[in-house]
Amino acid sequence: MTLNASQLDTITEVSPKLGRKRDHTRDPEILDAALEVLAETGYDGMTMEMVAARAKAGKATLYRRWPSKGELVIDAVANMKRGDFDRDHLPDTGTLRGDLVAMIKPHAIEDGARKMRIMAGLMSMISRNPELAEAARAVIVEPRASANRILLQRAVDRGEISADCDIDNLAMLSQSMAIYRVFVLQKPVNRDFFIRLIDGVVLPAVGLGHPAGD
Amino acid sequence: MTLNASQLDTITEVSPKLGRKRDHTRDPEILDAALEVLAETGYDGMTMEMVAARAKAGKATLYRRWPSKGELVIDAVANMKRGDFDRDHLPDTGTLRGDLVAMIKPHAIEDGARKMRIMAGLMSMISRNPELAEAARAVIVEPRASANRILLQRAVDRGEISADCDIDNLAMLSQSMAIYRVFVLQKPVNRDFFIRLIDGVVLPAVGLGHPAGD
DNA sequence: AATATCCGGAACTGTTTAGTTTCGTATAGA
């Protein structure tokens, strides 16, 4: 329950006696295992033995590298693979709707669902640990929001939508509605859900949908 | 960690030997205490001793009435005071914006914040317990969403907005964005936040905001 | 082959906490 100091030093160091490297080669597997267990059972349900077993490692190996369960979790989240929403690889179809729809790939939905499970597992911890909250935000949720912001800004730049739009809120909309849908409504987040959100809320809100004039 | 059967029988029963009533008079205080502790520490951080101490009760008293921690929590959530969003006491200002803004009372914000803290404390448990998820949805989140739905439907009925609007999604929008803002962004949910949401997203989405033509 | 290092496994310690039991007391009906 205690996770205070930050200790994200890098892996490879020099041994005191020999010029040989300290490997810590199992780090990636362990961090992956930690994320999996986290997604399945949540922070409090997760035990170090589960992580060790999942990674086919010994508990001692975990503690050789991380001083506590909390530090391991922070490290796992912070080093999590971000969604591949590079500015350069974003869709560019010429219309906002085209871009937004192009973002809905099966892989992206799958990945997003896993990240939301991780997020839920972290929730109670997040509200008590700003460091973890920031790591989770930066890795789990910000890449996607930032991609949306770029798509919206492009639409503004090409004159498709008004510059008065609340881009910041609109960029977070799909993520926030998805979290709500999964955990509060307990309904699936699938392609149809996102399409309906785009056509029923986002596009109308920027003046492109039905209500304003189809 | 186990919370299966439902045991929401009512409180006052008749003793086997006498016509006297079994009081369980401490029930309300205990349930309140459970909610407070839940909001402060989350389900896993909450201990039965904390709840007992908060209610100035003995641990034995808790177990006389509820078979387990999980059952106590479900009971506390299910019997939680709903927001007072009666169909009859909703604002009716004549415009959608007026109605939505009138919903933002300091008390409602305060109450909503507490409920969100409780929600966060339940998160990891919710994803593993449908019964709890349903109780939380019905009590914490549905009253508000349903109020929004009514206000939107009224606006449709009086011809202020189009019937094509995605009322269901729009009614959940403020809640879902508020959850996101508190837990992911760690920023305060205050009056300004809601006003900006109304003017920047909801009203535009129904064809009343700037982008469509101010 | 000799040696130094990392690793996995298993046994161990100490703490926390769910849940139980016991007991002394307050209260309300008879």
Add this chain to the structure above:
DNA sequence: TCTATACGAAACTAAACAGTTCCGGATATT
């Protein structure tokens, strides 16, 4: 006053789990 019941407090049991220690084997450098 007498008695049954509900209660608060505290001691208790049993299990789970974070974190530690030890050991034997694998690997790689010399």
